[in-house]
Amino acid sequence: MRIGIIGGGAIGLFFSFELTKMGHDVTLYVRRKEQMLKLVKDGLSEKNHRAPIFLRTKLINELESHDILIICTKQHDIQEIISSITHLPYTTNVLFIQNGMGHVEWFDYLQMPIITGVIEYGVLKHSDTCYELTGEGKVKLAPVTITKNSLIEMIKSFHNESFKVEIEENWFRMLAEKLIINTVINPVTALFNVPNGAIVHNEYLLDISQSLCMEACEVLELPYTYMWERVQSIATKTSENISSMAKDVQLNRTTEIRGITGYIVQKANEPVPYTDFIYRCILAKEKESERRNEQ
């Protein structure tokens, strides 16, 4: 299959590596010329044990047509690429892999078959050409405007042992569940600069996390007991991992707080003081980073 992957972050590199290995005709689109040149020169590698692979790499503004276009950028970078996508043939399947819910609003703007996905692998970017798989998991895909049968057909050529793909029926529910997990684990680990496991090891962080989980479940109308179990189980399984938001704060980068916690704050009809508070905490952290970067 002719696959285009947009985004040279951890997820984009992971998808590019695995899908190229499977024999698909992959083009990876990145934003920075520097990263493109490095990928052309050194290839793309997974840190632990594999030799690099070489794949076609282009800049995002050179977007071509593909059977499927996989958007792996962060939530806050989608807006600027959405206009290039609207120019593609209506037969291009578009797969969104994002945290949060911010990309949902773009679904109405696109005429092509849309799929949305979440990934439960732990993936860490080490450099422009190297990522590391830090946790086993799977890729979950759900049909938005694509027919379920077309999606089933597509997955047949995607799935293998090191890249497990599964279909979910209800895309909103799938994103909502992932959002709640992110709403708890990401800002808490980012605010305290701790690995995921601290959420279950530190009784006060557990307590804070529980309050956040409860508020988010009320806003998204998901069952609290089930979700709180999932949050704890994921924090335990990925105990040593640094969440993407904690990483962003460490590196003084813009976080995904607006698309994650911001979504809950925005959708809430009742007060969500804990969510509201940690939302402002992460924004405050970003602001402090900006000040440090300026100095």
Place this chain on the structure above:
Amino acid sequence: MRIGIIGGGAIGLFFSFELTKMGHDVTLYVRRKEQMLKLVKDGLSEKNHRAPIFLRTKLINELESHDILIICTKQHDIQEIISSITHLPYTTNVLFIQNGMGHVEWFDYLQMPIITGVIEYGVLKHSDTCYELTGEGKVKLAPVTITKNSLIEMIKSFHNESFKVEIEENWFRMLAEKLIINTVINPVTALFNVPNGAIVHNEYLLDISQSLCMEACEVLELPYTYMWERVQSIATKTSENISSMAKDVQLNRTTEIRGITGYIVQKANEPVPYTDFIYRCILAKEKESERRNEQ
């Protein structure tokens, strides 16, 4: 006057230095033999420009009788010294200099004339024998069970240009105002590891601080507009200073959060979610420090 000062922290050193300079007969009581020996050997100095002074230094369990005993320990260390104080003659005036309200409960246990004070100087401890004055201010004293006239008499021999002392009428109000200032500035600066000025410079920290101030004012029934002005004015004036709680967190020490924010949480009849949240945040920080200390 024969003055005993308990506590070799920033405030204890500051009081010892100034009152000795004024010609009072001062004994400083410290907990650690190491600090005692250093003070005997090197004397006590203010960092910026003064030569060291030498004063009588003893360990806390060697407490003698004095005209006035000034307790400069932190809130959470009071309990263990209160029993030695009850053995002193009932003529000993006892002056409490603490943040928070935790010491108030001990007032009923003591038969002697009690005074309570707050300090608005910025004082930073550099070592066991050296402190630094980082901000101009004053010492405010209010009568609890001492007569106002006796307090007025006492202050005459305390006050001078580098140690400004003032009388306040209402001790509860005085402590409550200081508590509110500490409830906002201390945990916010400690959680984000920023100097006091960040509260007014970072719009999100300003926002968080405002919510905390509002909740605390409701609990203590103090006027919000007036208190919020004071908080901002102090954060501005002490812009470069590191709050004592931020310092404690930096050095992995137990903070005063229980006596400050914990007091508001405990006294609240209505929900105080923001105060509650930051309370648990600082406890979580302490817990992480413990884990680091153990490793």
